[in-house]
Amino acid sequence: MARKFLFVALLFILILAGSVVSMADEDNSTVLNNDNANTETPLETSGNLFDNFIGNSPEYETAAAAAEDAVDEAYSAEAVIERYGSLFFDEEVQSEIKFINIINIEHDGKSKNVRDCMISALVADDVDLDYDESLVLMIFIKKDNKFEPLTDPVEGYAWFLTKVSFPNAGKDNPNHMRFVVFPKNSYNNLELNVNLQITDMEHVVVVPKLKEYLINAQQSLKRFLDIIYESE
């Protein structure tokens, strides 16, 4: 009988011991304040919260595009060249104002042709364009005393980076370029030194000696053949 009481007593002691542990109060006062822990209350949501941080708001872009479209409707590069050709291609003309500064003419490393280059130009510091405004850059090359387009006209806001392929190579055959720049929305009323920049520049495509010799020979042959063809 005593043994049974002993077992029962032991059982109760163990239950009590277990209960004491399980009911121990989780004393929250022992938690120290975590100075570094932030107190925000983040929530998992699936909404797009980036909209505030994405550069251009769609409305703004739409308005800008609409204004540009209005200019675009009437503007035509060919018509401008035709209308102002006498001014653009006047040998003596050079402007004093500068809408753009030519930064660099660098060989286009992706091309194996030494004549393929990239022209980088930046809009001058003192030129202030609105969001929807742009400048038009036309690059011409002088061939046989006549200017021809070197590349298609390009439009830019702050930076022009355009690929060109020069016709001449070697230090004896410099490329005579003419840069014509004007604000696109002034295309109807271009006036030298007011809203039109005309700047000439010379660029030499550097080639190795042997290659230069071959190019010169090729160009001489071409000229010779042209003369024969014209005389016929």
Add this chain to the structure above:
Amino acid sequence: MRLSNVDFKKSILMIFLFLLCFFQMGILWSEKNPGVLFSFSHSVRGNDFVDINEVKENYYRPKEILISSGKGDLYWKLDSKSNLYRSIWNDFKDSYLSQIIQSKPSIRDKDYEQSWEYLSRMKSIIVEFGYEIPSGVIQWMENLDTASLSAIPNIYKIAIHPSEDINNDKNTLYVYDGSNVYKYVVTIKQGNMKKEDYIKAIETAAENEFVVPMNRLITYNPITEQRELLVCLSDEERKIWDLLLTTPDRIVLKKDNIETVQDYLLDEYKGSMVSKWSEDGTNIIFSDPEKVYRYYNNGLLEYQNRYKEAVDKGRVEEALAEALTFIEYRRRDLIEGADIILSDISDKGRYYAFTFDYIVDDMKVKVLRTRTGTVEPAIVINAVKDRVLDAKWYIKTFANNDYSNVYNMSFFRFYERQFIREYPDLRNKPVILDVSNEYLFSDIGTRAEPFWLIETNSNQLIFVGMQGKE
């Protein structure tokens, strides 16, 4: 005296009840108190043993591998999934890094060998880490003999000039530590890429389908003074998926999930850990006399060790081992769809700060704090030789979202159409320090989108969402 049948049954019942009671008490004790010899309750996690030596090398890799065309400012950036990238990096891990660490640099007998810019413009392959990795870290990562002292303090960039040495079994490496250049002539061992493979890779870079052309920005636009800053200027296109980021299911913070959260996020030895919910129910604090964890319902885990004073910071690799163990112990079974890589190491005097980033498709995934509007790395750990002092970690698992778009990677196009129109004051000023394309996710959202990140010299980080074609 023989026990009667009834007494025998009672005795069996008593013993059964006794054992039951003993186990119940054991379970309660093991959850509340330290030092219980036997595990009475089943842990949610399986094998908790972390062998950091098996996984540590996964945490570092080059930021990029570039092929210099030798044409001055044009480089070809290799896709990290390409075989060439993998082969080059394997050569470094298996052979070249150990040779650099364990041997002395060769004598540089030409003037240009002291100019990193000049060397990197020549025909070469450039392995570039995003930060200066201490030699000790590489020694530890590659399990090299600790007795050998490296001649270089850090490794930042390495240029391979395969054509320089006339011997077929030798490759010339120029190692840049951020300020000085060291020349090493290493042996091409069996299993490494052959010398002619390196030369061919350089000569045929333009035809490689896994490359993107990169140019020095300063050549075309003086908006930077960083001569090493490369950007893509051509109209390269890339399909990029939005990412779905969620807190891993197992550790979603709920009242009935606390035990599992503890199992995954707290150290194995939980001691007398006390838990306390915040009043608004958005986070919970677990603490004991040594450590404090705060875990938010957006997956942010903050950790602090209370004993920060008078610590011995030890060597950087020792502290890094602690940081990696902290991550590795918790990430298993939780994080999928992204790698975690070490992005920066900084000596803070009393401790080392380690920055880690999630990486998906070669793009870092960073956090946009909506309240402050700032961009932060997903994991930052401060550690010393024997413990982690602080940690802040957005624990996320990754999957492709249901949206993708084709993005133009040209910096010129971005600059002209977005950046300078939004920030006209920066036009023509040499302000840009770095340009990158990274994912950003809101700390209160579940979506990551691709952004342009522009770091300026006034400590400003400008981020503009990439505009897709569609």
